Amino acid sequence: xxxxxxxxxxxxxxxxxxxxxxxxxxxxxxxxxxxxxxxxxxxxxxxxxxxxxxxxxxxxxxxxxxxxxxxxxxxxxxxxxxxxxxxxxxxxxxxxxxxxxxxxxxxxxxxxxxxxxxxxxxxxxxxxxxxxxxxxxxxxxxxxxxxxxxxxxxxxxxxxxxxxxxxxxxxxxxxxxxxxxxxxxxxxxxxxxxxxxxxxxxxxxxxxxxxxxxxxxxxxxxxxxxxxxxxxxxxxxxxxxxxxxxxxxxxxxxxxxxxxxxxxxxxxxxxxxxxxxxxxxxxxxxxxxxxxxxxxxxxxxxxxxxxxxxxxxxxxxxxxxxxxxxxxxxxxxxxxxxxxxxxxxxxxxxxxxxxxxxxxxxxxxxxxxxxxxxxxxxxxxxxxxxxxxxxxxxxxxxxxxxxxxxxxxxxxxxxxxxxxxxxxxxxxxxxxxxxxxxxxxxxxxxxxxxxxxxxxxxxxxxxxxxxxxxxxxxxxxxxxxxxxxxxxxxxxxxxxxxxxxxxxxxxxxxxxxxxxxxxxxxxxxxxxxxxxxxxxxxxxxxxxxxxxxxxxxxxxxxxx
Numbered sequence: 017x018x019x020x021x022x023x024x025x026x027x028x029x030x031x032x033x034x035x036x037x038x039x040x041x042x043x044x045x046x047x048x049x050x051x052x053x054x055x056x057x058x059x060x061x062x063x064x065x066x067x068x069x070x071x072x073x074x075x076x077x078x079x080x081x082x083x084x085x086x087x088x089x090x091x092x093x094x095x096x097x098x099x100x101x102x103x104x105x106x107x108x109x110x111x112x113x114x115x116x117x118x119x120x121x122x123x124x125x126x127x128x129x130x131x132x133x134x135x136x137x138x139x140x141x142x143x144x145x146x147x148x149x150x151x152x153x154x155x156x157x158x159x160x161x162x163x164x165x166x167x168x169x170x171x172x173x174x175x176x177x178x179x180x181x182x183x184x185x186x187x188x189x190x191x192x193x194x195x196x197x198x199x200x201x202x203x204x205x206x207x208x209x210x211x212x213x214x215x216x217x218x219x220x221x222x223x224x225x226x227x228x229x230x231x232x233x234x235x236x237x238x239x240x241x242x243x244x245x246x247x248x249x250x251x252x253x254x255x256x257x258x259x260x261x262x263x264x265x266x267x268x269x270x271x272x273x274x275x276x277x278x279x280x281x282x283x284x285x286x287x288x289x290x291x292x293x294x295x296x297x298x299x300x301x302x303x304x305x306x307x308x309x310x311x312x313x314x315x316x317x318x319x320x321x322x323x324x325x326x327x328x329x330x331x332x333x334x335x336x337x338x339x340x341x342x343x344x345x346x347x348x349x350x351x352x353x354x355x356x357x358x359x360x361x362x363x364x365x366x367x368x369x370x371x372x373x374x375x376x377x378x379x380x381x382x383x384x385x386x387x388x389x390x391x392x393x394x395x396x397x398x399x400x401x402x403x404x405x406x407x408x409x410x411x412x413x414x415x416x417x418x419x420x421x422x423x424x425x426x427x428x429x430x431x432x433x434x435x436x437x438x439x440x441x442x443x444x445x446x447x448x449x450x451x452x453x454x455x456x457x458x459x460x461x462x463x464x465x466x467x468x469x470x471x472x473x474x475x476x477x478x479x480x481x482x483x484x485x486x487x488x489x490x491x492x493x494x495x496x497x498x499x500x501x502x503x504x505x506x507x508x509x510x511x512x513x514x515x516x517x518x519x520x521x522x523x524x525x526x527x528x529x530x531x532x533x534x535x536x537x538x539x540x541x542x543x544x545x546x547x548x549x550x551x552x553x554x555x556x557x558x559x560x561x562x563x564x565x566x567x568x569x570x571x572x573x574x575x576x
Contacts, residue, residue, distance in 0.1 A: 079443025
């Protein structure tokens with residue numbers, strides 16, 4: 017997911033914020049975020065080490081990708097890889113400013129309804145065919161095709177007219193104002209010459225893609241690894257690192273052992289790894305740690321089609337029974353903050369007046385009683401109409417913090433008479449067989465977010481189909497209306513009032529128990545140079561990362 021990704025640390029590239037909506041208040045938010053950025057704890061590099069081509073960077077993930085077509089992908093593992101293979105028309109720079117990618121520049125009409133993109137000339141697909149406006153038009157048509165299983169349709173269905181003006185110019189006219197219009201064109205563009213006569217949903221291309229990006233696909237061994245190699249004709253210049261290997265290691269403790277032994281070069285750290293197990297001198301000599309605010313949150317989500325969770329009082333009771341401070345202190349070791357709604361504190365849409373539902377066990381019990389739940393047989397479990405209050409809480413395998421969160425929730429809900437069973441499932445099966453098909457009671461998951469607060473795809477009642485993001489089946493007419501208004505409004509202060517209200521409603525409705533906003537915690541082997549922390553994170557300049565010649569360790573690996 018480019019804009020909303022089920023959260024897993026990695027090299028996900030986020031394409032966000034409409035350039036013509038940046039205001040003074042947003043600049044201040046960016047400065048504030050910059051001040052929170054922490055440089056790596058071990059930054060001593062030999063100043064004589066010069067940039068050099070070569071070597072392999074071995075990254076890691078707890079879950080495999082599912083599809084590498086950018087208009088179909090719905091998970092972070094897929095986005096990590098696709099972000100290195102494909103380009104959009106626009107992208108974010110390190111300071112969260114929208115800049116050109118495949119588009120050199122653009123014009124926006126005074127009424128905001130028309131965007132004219134002027135494309136780069138001479139860009140080549142990785143098979144040597146030239147990239148042109150026809151590819152942009154083809155991607156647009158596939159996105160609005162009712163047969164295409166894309167979660168991003170809503171961003172393009174409000175386009176009234178799409179014209180190819182010439183080989184390197186396209187004009188996009190919207191039927192109504194659409195604030196996130198510009199940033200929506202950060203989606204990866206597809207090659208028309210390879211996909212025009214195939215079923216986009218089942219194309220072999222989805223597992224063997226060809227893009228315009230800095231790395232080209234080489235190999236995918238399911239549940240084992242995905243390997244990429246540099247594209248020597250990349251329009252921004254050849255990346256320094258020759259090869260990128262993405263190893264799938266479902267257990268984070270195993271990942272950490274591989275990091276220490278040199279089997280991988282990069283991983284997202286759990287809080288206990290970051291704060292305790294990486295404090296040895298041996299570790300600090302070889303590996304740098306990075307910490308910066310993550311634009312994401314973790315939540316307990318309810319299947320609102322289940323009769324257990326259809327009553328708001330029940331959901332509120334569960335929220336009252338969960339001690340978020342215990343979770344933040346015990347699981348995150350303080351490396352995060354409480355979440356009160358769908359926007360993290362760094363977002364200009366975050367409503368500081370929403371304090372969230374406080375921890376209050378007695379209030380939780382009263383709410384459940386008012387909803388008709390009593391322990392009629394004194395067995396410690398509430399019941400209603402002959403049904404015990406018991407449900408399955410699912411999360412994905414290999415994510416230790418989520419597993420711990422599930423255990424804490426299990427213990428805390430037991431205190432109010434709710435029995436929680438926990439099931440941990442491998443990532444791919446979890447998403448494809450349970451989330452997409454709504455075969456769950458409740459889940460612990462997370463979203464990594466775009467900087468623009470448009471969250472239509474997560475919360476609008478029309479976005480509940482398979483592969484779409486409102487998989488909890490939330491429906492609220494006022495939220496539906498506000499989500500549409502938020503998209504149609506360019507004035508930042510008006511939009512802020514809209515999203516403040518959405519924040520209030522969701523906090524009260526509790527389709528999720530919004531748990532916490534974590535810090536991003538990343539470790540990278542210190543032979544890798546050129547990493548600079550910025551408001552956007554660290555991976556924005558990946559093509560500039562390099563390993564000095566005398567420190568390169570992989571030679572003639574994964575030859576063409």
